[in-house]
Amino acid sequence: MAETLAQREPGRAAARIDLQTLGPILALIALIVIGTLLNPDFLASRNITNVLSRSAFIGIIAVGMTFVITAGGLDLSVGSMTAFISGVMILLMNALIPAMGPSLGVILVGMAAGLALGAVLGAVNGLLITRMRIEAFIVTLGSMVIFRSLVTWLADGGTISLNFGVASLFEPVYYGGLFGIRWPIIVFAVVALLGEIAMRHTAFGRHCAAIGSNEQVARFSAVDVNRVRLMTYVLLGLLVGLASVLYVPRLGSASNSTGVLWELETIAAVIIGGTLLKGGFGRVWGTVIGVLILGLIDNILNLTDLVSPYLNGAIQGVIIILAVVLQRARKSTR
Amino acid sequence: MAGVTAAAVQGTAPAVPALALRGVDRSFGPVTVLQDLTLELFPGEVHALIGENGAGKSTSMKIMSGYLAPTAGTVEVDGRPVRFADSREAEAQGVVLIHQEFNLAQLLSVEQNIFLGHELKRGWRLDHGAMRARVRELLDQLQTPLDPRDKVAAISVPEKQMVEIAKALAREARVLIMDEPTAALTTRETEVLFAQIARLKAKGVAILYTSHKLDEVAAIADRITVLRDGRQVVTTTGGAMTEDQMAEAMVGRELSDMFPAKRPADTAGAVLEVRGFSVEDVVRDASFTLRRGEILGFAGLVGSGRTELMEGLIGIRPTRGEMRINGAPVHIGSVAAARRAGLVYLPEDRKEHGLILTQGMRPNLTLLALPRFGRRLLDRAAEEAALTRAIEEFDIRAPRRDVLVGNLSGGNQQKLLLAKTMLAEPQIVIIDEPTRGIDVGTKQQFYGFIHGLIDAGHSVIVVSSEMTEVIGLASRVLVMRNGRIAGEVRGAEVNEDAIVRLAMGLEGAENG
Numbered sequence: 001m002a003e004t005l006a007q008r009e010p011g012r013a014a015a016r017i018d019l020q021t022l023g024p025i026l027a028l029i030a031l032i033v034i035g036t037l038l039n040p041d042f043l044a045s046r047n048i049t050n051v052l053s054r055s056a057f058i059g060i061i062a063v064g065m066t067f068v069i070t071a072g073g074l075d076l077s078v079g080s081m082t083a084f085i086s087g088v089m090i091l092l093m094n095a096l097i098p099a100m101g102p103s104l105g106v107i108l109v110g111m112a113a114g115l116a117l118g119a120v121l122g123a124v125n126g127l128l129i130t131r132m133r134i135e136a137f138i139v140t141l142g143s144m145v146i147f148r149s150l151v152t153w154l155a156d157g158g159t160i161s162l163n164f165g166v167a168s169l170f171e172p173v174y175y176g177g178l179f180g181i182r183w184p185i186i187v188f189a190v191v192a193l194l195g196e197i198a199m200r201h202t203a204f205g206r207h208c209a210a211i212g213s214n215e216q217v218a219r220f221s222a223v224d225v226n227r228v229r230l231m232t233y234v235l236l237g238l239l240v241g242l243a244s245v246l247y248v249p250r251l252g253s254a255s256n257s258t259g260v261l262w263e264l265e266t267i268a269a270v271i272i273g274g275t276l277l278k279g280g281f282g283r284v285w286g287t288v289i290g291v292l293i294l295g296l297i298d299n300i301l302n303l304t305d306l307v308s309p310y311l312n313g314a315i316q317g318v319i320i321i322l323a324v325v326l327q328r329a330r331k332s333t334r
Numbered sequence: 335m336a337g338v339t340a341a342a343v344q345g346t347a348p349a350v351p352a353l354a355l356r357g358v359d360r361s362f363g364p365v366t367v368l369q370d371l372t373l374e375l376f377p378g379e380v381h382a383l384i385g386e387n388g389a390g391k392s393t394s395m396k397i398m399s400g401y402l403a404p405t406a407g408t409v410e411v412d413g414r415p416v417r418f419a420d421s422r423e424a425e426a427q428g429v430v431l432i433h434q435e436f437n438l439a440q441l442l443s444v445e446q447n448i449f450l451g452h453e454l455k456r457g458w459r460l461d462h463g464a465m466r467a468r469v470r471e472l473l474d475q476l477q478t479p480l481d482p483r484d485k486v487a488a489i490s491v492p493e494k495q496m497v498e499i500a501k502a503l504a505r506e507a508r509v510l511i512m513d514e515p516t517a518a519l520t521t522r523e524t525e526v527l528f529a530q531i532a533r534l535k536a537k538g539v540a541i542l543y544t545s546h547k548l549d550e551v552a553a554i555a556d557r558i559t560v561l562r563d564g565r566q567v568v569t570t571t572g573g574a575m576t577e578d579q580m581a582e583a584m585v586g587r588e589l590s591d592m593f594p595a596k597r598p599a600d601t602a603g604a605v606l607e608v609r610g611f612s613v614e615d616v617v618r619d620a621s622f623t624l625r626r627g628e629i630l631g632f633a634g635l636v637g638s639g640r641t642e643l644m645e646g647l648i649g650i651r652p653t654r655g656e657m658r659i660n661g662a663p664v665h666i667g668s669v670a671a672a673r674r675a676g677l678v679y680l681p682e683d684r685k686e687h688g689l690i691l692t693q694g695m696r697p698n699l700t701l702l703a704l705p706r707f708g709r710r711l712l713d714r715a716a717e718e719a720a721l722t723r724a725i726e727e728f729d730i731r732a733p734r735r736d737v738l739v740g741n742l743s744g745g746n747q748q749k750l751l752l753a754k755t756m757l758a759e760p761q762i763v764i765i766d767e768p769t770r771g772i773d774v775g776t777k778q779q780f781y782g783f784i785h786g787l788i789d790a791g792h793s794v795i796v797v798s799s800e801m802t803e804v805i806g807l808a809s810r811v812l813v814m815r816n817g818r819i820a821g822e823v824r825g826a827e828v829n830e831d832a833i834v835r836l837a838m839g840l841e842g843a844e845n846g
Contacts (some may be wrong), residue, residue: 197711201711201712201714202710202711202712203704203705203708203712206697206701206704206712207704209693209697210690210693210697210701213690213692213693214686214690214691214692216686216687217686217687217688217689217690217701218701219650219669220650220669220679220681220687220688221669221701221702221754222668222669222670222672222673222702222758223669223670223701224668224670280690280692280693281692
């Protein structure tokens with residue numbers, strides 16, 4: 001440690017850190033330039049709206065995941081949880097129709113149930129991790145499989161479809177919006193903004209980073225480690241519920257294949273954004289950039305026939321690994 | 335300092351040292367931690383290297399064993415200058431360092447650890463039989479009845495020490511560098527270790543031995559080198575120095591210069607009363623009183639339960655018993671509750687319990703007292719102002735305001751930790767090992783800070799393994815042994831002899 005102190009060169013170190021901060025932004029700009037060059041329709045508002053509203057689900061969940069990972073945790077269950085919550089919401093709304101008719105009330109109840117269920121499922125994950133002291137990886141691997149199995153069972157192996165009347169009433173929650181901006185995009189923006197504030201300017205964000213850096217120091221500094229950890233999972237569950245509330249009106253159905261691999265995309269977006277996978281440092285705006293990068297790659301591959309869209313996953317994989325290599329570089333500058 | 339001035343070293347030692355440092359300097363940036371050290375380790379001799387924390391002992395040992403390169407000067411093996419690129423090269427030459435914090439893989443067995451990186455093989459397969467036999471032989475020599483298949487995580491600290499020694503022996507060590515090997519050993523275990531050292535000497539192994547226990551040094555050293563503030567004070571033969579002379583040479587000043595004048599233990603009211611307090615299975619039935627404006631010392635051997643008692647008081651560990659602050663009964667179940675009751679703790683391990691090394695100074699400073707900086711949104715400007723005040727008040731020297739705390743020196747980390755603790759505006763401050771691993775100048779400054787706390791109306795408990803520190807600071811000292819408070823010394827009785835007798839159980843109120 002003394003050696004690094006001796007070798008410090010303030011100017012150079014600062015420049016290097018700046019590059020790492022800017023890395024994701026530069027990558028995003030590069031993608032936008034490439035996309036525009038390859039296809040003039042890329043920047044058309046219809047295309048951008050499309051990309052953003054499809055990225056919004058991953059984005060909303062990824063904001064919550066940023067807190068979980070910053071506090072040294074992990075949640076693999078978010079994709080399956082989306083599918084399960086969506087399935088339960090649809091079944092609940094369908095069941096309410098005989099009593100309430102295809103009304104706004106049914107939709108409000110469904111939305112409330114989706115949010116509440118998300119918070120409860122997040123709390124279950126969180127309690128198992130904090131009270132039973134089971135590793136987050138194991139707990140959420142288990143709940144991932146459980147939720148996936150439950151939604152398959154609820155759908156009896158097929159698809160759970162929302163009653164047509166309610167579905168058409170519900171549709172505007174995905175397709176509608178304010179000033180031409182769709183609701184999912186607006187919700188994503190608000191969630192990201194609140195998340196950024198919570199991470200940087202509240203005791204909760206500070207405590208998450210402290211716990212992820214060194215749980216013992218946090219304990220000795222009067223941080224209620226278990227409570228903060230639990231809250232990160234509840235927050236993430238709530239945001240998964242919110243994503244489900246926006247997702248159901250898009251297709252009006254849920255099935256075994258809903259939300260498949262979302263957990264990986266979410267974690268990838270968080271890591272690409274510069275949050276440390278081992279915890280201790282997180283930035284929500286970085287996560288937003290990470291989500292946009294993943295969404296744009298998918299979109300560019302679909303718009304052009306330069307590379308097969310089937311290679312989307314391969315390109316995302318390369319980017320995730322690159323992002324971690326960059327993190328390693330930052331660590332060694334310490 | 336009569337009688338310890340560079341006495342010429344005579345003796346029967348061979349002319350060529352197995353390992354020698356000649357005119358070695360080492361600096362970290364602008365800070366010189368070791369200056370012009372010349373030290374010779376002869377085969378079949380124990381050379382004791384003593385000095386206070388921060389005197390340069392660890393740096394010397396690291397240079398000898400290839401963990402650090404000297405900034406100037408040479409390292410010689412058998413009279414030939416060498417340059418160790420790393421510790422493996424040193425080991426290849428037979429120079430092995432036994433770390434104070436053991437380098438053992440917790441989940442591997444004793445046998446796997448002893449041969450880690452040097453496994454015996456038959457072709458491409460591990461030769462389990464040969465390794466088992468060799469480990470048994472080594473453990474027998476060390477009179478350590480361990481099963482080679484035991485996991486290291488499951489064995490005791492002294493046993494780990496023995497495993498480290500066995501590991502060094504398995505490497506055919508010619509030069510063995512032991513960093514405070516007896517710090518965690520009982521008297522009986524120390525005797526076994528000394529018997530081993532005698533056996534190694536007879537085999538012609540050169541041994542460098544460091545310890546804070548000067549009686550041990552007097553007992554086994556053939557040669558003694560004293561370091562102070564990175565300089566070599568004296569090198570002499572073992573019998574030439576008494577323990578008192580060693581201590582004087584190490585400190586290099588009267589203790590009264592180090593510590594501000596003590597205040598008489600006055601009879602102010604009790605601020606903290608603890609009665610029949612037990613912490614887990616470690617501390618039993620502790621009762622004591624802290625008076626307002628007092629510095630109360632806690633002494634005792636490592637493992638006597640001092641730290642556990644303090645961690646119990648601030649709610650880190652489950653406890654039973656009674657606790658009153660300002661006469662009102664309190665129940666403290668968490669650090670947050672302790673903070674609200676006006677009780678804060680400065681942990682002994684600042685790197686693992688005190689500070690987040692990967693964060694800057696501001697988030698570290700305000701973490702404990704964070705509720706003071708805003709209920710919903712944190713007030714960044716107030717935090718910055720607090721940091722400015724802390725830097726000024728506690729003389730924290732950092733290259734930049736946003737420097738990572740891990741890049742600060744130990745002394746500055748400790749100052750930041752004190753600033754962090756005091757930001758919670760406590761009535762009672764518990765300071766565990768206030769000056770571990772910091773240099774003498776900063777130590778002195780820190781003692782001044784502690785007296786400043788008293789002046790500002792706080793009451794302080796100081797826990798320390800450094801006898802001089804407890805004696806120099808506290809007007810009353812409680813001595814712990816085996817999880818109990820063995821006794822109290824106060825006023826003129828506060829001296830090393832009285833404390834050691836209580837700590838070792840030679841006398842006391844009870845025979846626990």
